[in-house]
Structures are given as C-alpha cells and as structure tokens.
Amino acid sequence: MTAGFAGAEMVERQSGVALWRQIADRMRLAINNGDFDETGMMPPEVVLAARFGVNRHTVRSAMAALAEEGIVRPIQGIGTRIERRDRLRFPISRRTRFSQGLGNQTRNLEGRLLAAATEAAPATVAEALGLAPGTPCMRLETVNSADRRPVSCGTHYFPADRFTGIDAIYDRTRSITASFRELGVPDYVRRSTEISAIHAEGDDIRHLKLSPGAIILVATAVNTDLDGVPIQFSRTRFAADRVKLTVEPEPDGSRG
Amino acid sequence: MTAGFAGAEMVERQSGVALWRQIADRMRLAINNGDFDETGMMPPEVVLAARFGVNRHTVRSAMAALAEEGIVRPIQGIGTRIERRDRLRFPISRRTRFSQGLGNQTRNLEGRLLAAATEAAPATVAEALGLAPGTPCMRLETVNSADRRPVSCGTHYFPADRFTGIDAIYDRTRSITASFRELGVPDYVRRSTEISAIHAEGDDIRHLKLSPGAIILVATAVNTDLDGVPIQFSRTRFAADRVKLTVEPEPDGSRG
DNA sequence: GCTCATTTGTCCGTATGTATG
DNA sequence: CCATACATACGGACAAATGAG
Numbered sequence: 001m002t003a004g005f006a007g008a009e010m011v012e013r014q015s016g017v018a019l020w021r022q023i024a025d026r027m028r029l030a031i032n033n034g035d036f037d038e039t040g041m042m043p044p045e046v047v048l049a050a051r052f053g054v055n056r057h058t059v060r061s062a063m064a065a066l067a068e069e070g071i072v073r074p075i076q077g078i079g080t081r082i083e084r085r086d087r088l089r090f091p092i093s094r095r096t097r098f099s100q101g102l103g104n105q106t107r108n109l110e111g112r113l114l115a116a117a118t119e120a121a122p123a124t125v126a127e128a129l130g131l132a133p134g135t136p137c138m139r140l141e142t143v144n145s146a147d148r149r150p151v152s153c154g155t156h157y158f159p160a161d162r163f164t165g166i167d168a169i170y171d172r173t174r175s176i177t178a179s180f181r182e183l184g185v186p187d188y189v190r191r192s193t194e195i196s197a198i199h200a201e202g203d204d205i206r207h208l209k210l211s212p213g214a215i216i217l218v219a220t221a222v223n224t225d226l227d228g229v230p231i232q233f234s235r236t237r238f239a240a241d242r243v244k245l246t247v248e249p250e251p252d253g254s255r256g
Numbered sequence: 257m258t259a260g261f262a263g264a265e266m267v268e269r270q271s272g273v274a275l276w277r278q279i280a281d282r283m284r285l286a287i288n289n290g291d292f293d294e295t296g297m298m299p300p301e302v303v304l305a306a307r308f309g310v311n312r313h314t315v316r317s318a319m320a321a322l323a324e325e326g327i328v329r330p331i332q333g334i335g336t337r338i339e340r341r342d343r344l345r346f347p348i349s350r351r352t353r354f355s356q357g358l359g360n361q362t363r364n365l366e367g368r369l370l371a372a373a374t375e376a377a378p379a380t381v382a383e384a385l386g387l388a389p390g391t392p393c394m395r396l397e398t399v400n401s402a403d404r405r406p407v408s409c410g411t412h413y414f415p416a417d418r419f420t421g422i423d424a425i426y427d428r429t430r431s432i433t434a435s436f437r438e439l440g441v442p443d444y445v446r447r448s449t450e451i452s453a454i455h456a457e458g459d460d461i462r463h464l465k466l467s468p469g470a471i472i473l474v475a476t477a478v479n480t481d482l483d484g485v486p487i488q489f490s491r492t493r494f495a496a497d498r499v500k501l502t503v504e505p506e507p508d509g510s511r512g
Numbered sequence: 513g514c515t516c517a518t519t520t521g522t523c524c525g526t527a528t529g530t531a532t533g
Numbered sequence: 534c535c536a537t538a539c540a541t542a543c544g545g546a547c548a549a550a551t552g553a554g
Contacts, residue, residue: 010458015469021272193503197453197496213273240453247449332520333551
C-alpha cells in the first residue's frame, strides 16, 4: 500500500537529456520554490552529488549552468550563494492582461515589439478568429519583460482590416490593451486558452535568455471584443522556470 | 521590421539535450498537430535530416524513440507510418473533474490507486488547505488513464479527520467525485489551479510510460466544498505530449 | 522476370560530449 | 589536472525491401 514512493531524488540516464541539465533544472526549480531560503546558500556539492546519485563533477556542471544564468554564484571556500530567485505568477482568467497579470508582483513592466508583418492568416489562426482562410492579418512578435528580465515571447494575430497600424501603436504604447483602446476597442475578454509545454527552440532561447533545452509553457489564446467578435489570436511562450500560470475563479464583478 | 522570423527548423547543440531527443519531441508534436495527416506517413529520413540540419543517423535515433513509444512504425522500402496520434484536451474550470474533463473525447476512463498513506501534511499542503502545520492528511497516489493509455499521475491530499477511508473508497469507485459523495460531500469546486512544466522524473516516467526526458505539465490545485472549506490539495502531472490543458469560461448553468 | 529509384536497415570508423573516479 | 568508459553525432558505404516502369 505504501510502496513506490521513491522520495529519493532521481535522475534518468540515457534519456537524451544530460544529467547536468536535469539537475540544473531541478535545482532552479527548488531555488524558485524557496527550498534554500533559510541559508540563502546551496547545499555543498558533495551533498548534492550524493542526493542525486551522481559524481561531484556532474553537479559542478549543473552549477556552472545556473551560474551562467546568474542564478547562483559560487564562492571559493564558502559555498554557492543564491543570487536571484524569480518566479512570477501569471493569472489566466476571462480578463487576462499581461500588464495586469504581473503588475502586483513586480515594478518594471515592458513589452517590446520585435517584428510586425501583414500576411495571410494560417489555417489554425483563421479558424480561431472566425475568418476565411487566407484573410490578411497583422502579426506582431513581442517580448515581454518584468524587471528587465524577459518572461515571455508572444506571437499575436489581429484581423488586418480592423487593426491596421496596430504595430506602430503597440510599438509606442507597449501595451496591447492600450493599442486596442486607441483603435476603438475599449475592452475585451479572453474567450479560450490552451496550455501546453515544449522544449525551448530557436529565437525564443535568445529572446528569453534561456539556456537551450529549457522548457517553455505555451499559452494559445483567443480574445474577443465585448460583442464576442474575435479580435486577437496569440501564442505566448513563457519561460517555464520563471513563470507559473494560475487559473482562478474570476475576481467577481468582471462580467461585462 | 520583418527580420528574425527564422522559420527554419532549428535544433540546439550542446544544450544538454541530445539532438535526437529534441527532434523526437518536435516530431511527436507535429504528429499530434496533424501535420502529416494527408499521407499518414512521416517524410523520408533524408528529408527530415535536411530539414533539421542533422545527419540521417540522428533522425533515425529520434525515430527509434518514437517507434519505441508506439507512435510510428518504420517499414523497410516504404517509409515510416504514423501509428497513433493522441492528444487529449483537459478543460480546467471551476468545476474541473477528471472524468468529466476527458469524457467526451474518449471511451474508456479509469483511475487507479497506486498507494495511500496517512501522514503529516507538508507545509505547502497545510497552508493551501488552511490546516495547522503537521495536521494529519490522507495522501493518495493515482494514475489516470484514457483508453488504457495513462495520461496523468496525481498526488492528492485530504484532511484525515474528515476523509478517513477515502483510499479504500477511491480504490473501489476509481473516482474522486464519487468518493467525496460517499463521504458526505455532494459537490465541490475548484478554488485555484497553478500550472507549471518540468522534465519527467522518477516514477512518473514509469507510470505514464514516457520516454525519459519528456516534459510534464504540473497542475497544482485546491478544491473546496460548497461552503468554501478546502477539502483536497492535488498535484497532477500530465504527459505534456499527450495532453493539452484548456481554460475556458464556464459552460454556464454548471453551478450545481 | 528485370531494372531503377526510393526508402529503411546495418555496418564501418571517427570526433566530441558526458560522466565517473 | 589526469585517465577511462560510454553516449552522442557525423560521414560514408552497402544491403534489403518495396513499388513503378
């Protein structure tokens, strides 16, 4: 009845994921979880090596990766100090907005426009927005940062006829909510959100300053105006080690 | 303005994640996305190798991993046939229930009890349930399958005083909803859900029949009875390649 | 039956990355 | 730092199976 609770920390060999990476991921998570808050230091390398059942060198490789990310700093003769701990909660609800989502946990919010283009909507996007296949859409690529640290990359599609020029407006306002407002959409709501997870790839690694191989949470969402007309399709990629998505009942009174 | 859209398929070297694994993950996703539905076959190995910019042997390693999972089956002289495609939608809302969540997409649902124990609630669990630290809780470990294929592992905590014997009841009913009902909780609602993603580890790999190194979606949730009293804390680990979590406005009329 | 192109399967060797002690 | 063992990735060559002509 009580069998099978291998509480011991285990790493999988020959999985295609190097042990040092598995351990680095695990430790980053533990740090963000506050497991070492009492001392502010990581356990000694030998202790970690024993806990994970690996050689000390392997733990050192993992530590090097975390040090490279600026999360820990090894000090000779002392130990390894925890430098930074960042995991943000991002609430998903009917009234999800990026700025609102993180606003209470951090000071410095900013979205940056990476690129924009007008193009035919891909099939999935057209379907989600209720458009005929091939309808021209405005596509925006953004990076969103909290306290100067990038937390997500977003690809956003807007029907081109209704939202021409949203790229320039976003570039100025750095906010989708504000851009909508200028274009005559005073308010909007989240129709649906799908969440999945993949390994980080391509540009996201660079923009999110991830160590390659990291995990990304993908939230695919559709927003509508208050009449229920779809106005935005977006695919936001969050750095999984820095963000936690939360789904909560609506704060109340949010029903338009 | 249009720079930086490297549409080309890229894999990251020296990331601590083997190329064959990155490619396997990518192809599994593409398969589940229906990218090859027209032919039901994978592109030839040489084509994939060119697309990912790797050697054909590396693609073969990735294929071998997918074949091991039963997703594809290579046939000499013909190509590689796609055998199975499974990605389930799991809705998360105020009235999330496992059986309801998947009920409309699949036929054969079952939860299996792996283990149960009564123990002091860990700090995070106690806090979430509004209990004093160390309050005894019943812990259940479950595996949930759809059509005989495991989709998630769950660790569930219940206040021990109110739910003694829930392990036996769950073992019989194979449903948490049914177990609650027998213990005098006719209905319950989801208070909060947190979603994150990690690499699969330990027992989850075995129970979910994952290739080690795969990604897991972690949903940490608290359920309350209709008086708002927390009755369940659970941490459900979904195989990210088989499940997509969806967050939608409540279907309406769902209030019991 | 045969040839041919296509595609997967298997073998060789070699360089580099990973992990141990 | 060193040495050792194994995994990963590459490059090439050829065999085996299939289908088209």
